[in-house]
Amino acid sequence: MTITVLGISGSPHRHGNTETLLDSFLDGAKAAGATVEKVVLKDLTYSPCRGCNACHKTGECVVRDDAITLFNKVLNVDCLAVASPIYTMGITAELKGLIDRGQYLWARKFILKTLFFSDDHIRRHKGLFISTAGQSWDHVFDGAFPMITAIFNGTGFEYYDNIIANNMDEYKGIKNHPTALKEAFLKGQKVVAVLEKLKDERLVQPVAEKTQKN
């Protein structure tokens, strides 16, 4: 079965540095044979989390909008690439708005205990964070990582890798960065190969077990 890859672009700015980097990753994944889809948050309609905690009782969000449709999609792919530029030392409000709406999954996992991802499931679902920042500071992405960890944990993905490039202001855009676009393409290819290998293992495994028993 084909590996499915979903890219979520959290930038309000179409075809900017971060989305271009995401595109390169998705191109790599496609070149490796994956089925690829890109969702641009700017084109969706969803409201921020209301903090009402109703999901702590029901496991469902009281707001029915594009965020729920997107989370359903997220839960059904093998690889999730979440992309956001760094604004004010963090991810964009659009992406933060989406991540916060995943609270109902957190409630299912930790309060209602109706959702559980096995270690095996997590190993077979890889998450990547794709980001660019204008600033040259090495720590410019640090504020984003914990929120990205939150969405991967909530949706059953292993936080597999980062594809990040800082100093965009200096480079005058991702296209002038010496390595980032190439790196993203290669990482797209690589993650698909890794996921395919994991799928093959699973197909082979029962046979191996049977052999052992005999």
Add this chain to the structure above:
Amino acid sequence: MTIKVLAFAGSPRRNGNSETLLDWVLASMGGEPEVAIEKVPLTEANINPCRGCNACEKLNKCVQRDGMDIYHDKIIGADIILLSSPIFCMGLASQVKALVDRAQVFRSRKYVLRLPIVPPERKGKRLGVFLATAGQNWDYVFDAAVPSVKCFFHVIDIKDEDISYLMINGVDEMGAIGHHPTAKTDAEKLGRSVIAELKKRLAA
């Protein structure tokens, strides 16, 4: 001279833990003479996210027309600015992040266009306060929010050393902060000390 206090209540949940913490600080500030307080719940402020268009780097203003038109001027006019947020998924609530990102117009003014944010006589006479609550009781639960908050205050001409913090973890359900052993006392103490510090600066 009246001290102008501008307070953003960032939680989508009205009268929850982070807003209660803010209310305690504001109540103690309001107990001092010559203090005018304006509290703004972000749920009613109509502030859209930043579009990342960078037009403010040239125009010195935002291309969006929304609630920020009003709060841009109020942010400049205030002597003390408070920001409160619950921690959602290890960060600021997205509504608060939207406000913080919209301060990009100040960042462009300050660092790109090299224009003043406040007149020279008001420099160093502005103070910032960040208040937060988190359901988790991890001590690092606020770490990812703080860098964004610092940027917000820096670009509106409030220096690192002029920002005070009160961050309370382990409060989740509505009203939980009411049972916290020190939050209320600390909030009241903070309100009084920030007003006292500002009065000292204004007198200098």
